[in-house]
Amino acid sequence: MESAATQPPVHPSEGPHYNPVVTLNGWSLPFRMNGNVKEFHLVAEPVEREMAEGMTAYLWGYNGQSPGPTIECVEGDRVRIFVSNKLPEHTTIHWHGMILPCGMDGVAGLTQPAIPSGKTFVYEFDAVKSGTFMYHPHGDEMVQMAMGMMGMFIIHPKDPTFMPVDRDFVFMLSAYDIDPGSYLPRVMEMTDFNMWTINSRIFPDVAPLVAATGDRVRVRVGNLTMTNHPIHMHGYDFEVTCTDGGWVRPEARWPEVSIDIPVGAMRAYEFDAVYPGDWALHCHKSHHTMNAMGHEVPTFIGANKAEVAKKIRQVQPEYMPMGTKGMADMAEMSMPLPDNTIPMMTGWGQFGSLEMGGMFTVMKVRDGREAGNYEDPGDYEHPPGTVAYEWTGALAAAPTAPAGSADGSAFRKSDVRQIKMSGSDHSGH
Numbered sequence: 001m002e003s004a005a006t007q008p009p010v011h012p013s014e015g016p017h018y019n020p021v022v023t024l025n026g027w028s029l030p031f032r033m034n035g036n037v038k039e040f041h042l043v044a045e046p047v048e049r050e051m052a053e054g055m056t057a058y059l060w061g062y063n064g065q066s067p068g069p070t071i072e073c074v075e076g077d078r079v080r081i082f083v084s085n086k087l088p089e090h091t092t093i094h095w096h097g098m099i100l101p102c103g104m105d106g107v108a109g110l111t112q113p114a115i116p117s118g119k120t121f122v123y124e125f126d127a128v129k130s131g132t133f134m135y136h137p138h139g140d141e142m143v144q145m146a147m148g149m150m151g152m153f154i155i156h157p158k159d160p161t162f163m164p165v166d167r168d169f170v171f172m173l174s175a176y177d178i179d180p181g182s183y184l185p186r187v188m189e190m191t192d193f194n195m196w197t198i199n200s201r202i203f204p205d206v207a208p209l210v211a212a213t214g215d216r217v218r219v220r221v222g223n224l225t226m227t228n229h230p231i232h233m234h235g236y237d238f239e240v241t242c243t244d245g246g247w248v249r250p251e252a253r254w255p256e257v258s259i260d261i262p263v264g265a266m267r268a269y270e271f272d273a274v275y276p277g278d279w280a281l282h283c284h285k286s287h288h289t290m291n292a293m294g295h296e297v298p299t300f301i302g303a304n305k306a307e308v309a310k311k312i313r314q315v316q317p318e319y320m321p322m323g324t325k326g327m328a329d330m331a332e333m334s335m336p337l338p339d340n341t342i343p344m345m346t347g348w349g350q351f352g353s354l355e356m357g358g359m360f361t362v363m364k365v366r367d368g369r370e371a372g373n374y375e376d377p378g379d380y381e382h383p384p385g386t387v388a389y390e391w392t393g394a395l396a397a398a399p400t401a402p403a404g405s406a407d408g409s410a411f412r413k414s415d416v417r418q419i420k421m422s423g424s425d426h427s428g429h
Contacts, residue, residue: 001027001065004050006207006374016074018156019164021220022374024171025201029069037078040071042093044149045086051197052205055342057176058183059148059200060087066148066200067172075130075158081123083115090114093123094138095153097244100125108139130157131246132220132266146187148200150174150224163247165270166215166371171199173261173359175225180292181338190226196288196358203289203360204347208376209281211273212369222266229288232258233363235279242268258284273365278380283359291342291357350379
């Protein structure tokens with residue numbers, strides 16, 4: 001890729017027709033037909049991934065990027081995938097969730113010999129089941145996945161009338177621990193990650209999902225981080241229609257506005273884009289919508305740092321005391337940062353700072369959007385009278401809860417005094 005922009009979907013020129021997916025900040029791997037076999041070529045190699053403007057990570061991936069390009073085929077296709085290893089160590093590829101011969105499952109030492117550095121192996125199998133799947137190494141897995149080796153694999157239904165949608169988006173959730181000012185992930189980290197990404201991009205440089213009013217939209221999300229992610233989309237309710245185990249039967253679907261994506265799993269949800277606007281789409285774990293998130297920062301809310309700030313400025317004149325009223329100031333102030341580091345809270349919208357980062361993007365629904373157009377339409381033009389505004393008139397006193405306990409009885413000062421004297425603890429002893 002010449003840039004990290006989302007590449008327009010490419011419809012197949014050979015083989016069965018399908019409606020291609022749109023990979024956020026990515027692209028789909030080209031194929032060629034060799035007789036009745038659909039051939040792909042994956043190259044495992046060190047890559048440089050721009051997570052956002054001003055920050056690049058040195059990762060391992062496929063065909064020049066991490067995550068690797070999306071692979072697409074059709075149910076019933078015979079696929080042949082050449083995998084060339086340009087890493088400094090051996091590798092394999094496991095086709096996560098797919099039904100295939102045991103010897104094609106990609107587990108080093110168990111189902112195949114590992115692919116040595118500099119060698120090419122071939123995987124060949126029939127795409128017997130449609131759905132959304134993933135691919136990743138199953139050799140030195142802890143290091144290689146922590147370095148970014150992963151991708152999505154889409155098998156479209158053979159029957160084009162089964163589960164049709166107008167717009168079909170796919171992206172991968174991944175996490176990294178990259179110290180400010182550095183480029184390489186710390187591969188031994190298991191809990192305190194600081195870069196939470198959508199297709200190895202962080203807000204504000206995650207591409208939006210763009211749809212036309214009235215479109216049927218599917219969003220496919222894979223998770224190869226070490227924790228679950230409750231993905232929440234504003235403005236809509238939706239139905240979960242697919243997992244990596246297969247399509248969800250209509251009678252088993254349920255309405256949601258957030259769907260939890262477990263570790264090593266994917267979920268797909270669908271909705272009708274009937275409400276125009278710029279609707280936030282993000283992980284609902286608050287630290288996962290931050291960049292370069294530190295986990296040992298003390299809480300200074302309510303503290304008076306005026307005197308200590310004077311002393312610190314004697315040796316560091318640019319020191320700014322922050323955090324005494326919350327962290328929102330960090331999103332609006334330009335503070336010196338180490339090279340190759342993104343602010344923790346960033347991003348601007350038409351009304352000011354978004355104070356976001358990491359796993360955050362926007363679902364943009366617009367009237368009159370032509371099919372196949374995925375360009376960012378810019379800020380939403382709100383109809384008059386539909387934006388929250390400041391009230392400057394008089395207000396009646398706000399209601400408060402009546403004094404008393406949960407059953408309505410008064411809670412007397414003498415009761416409090418008696419509890420303190422008895423030394424009662426929370427266990428009731």
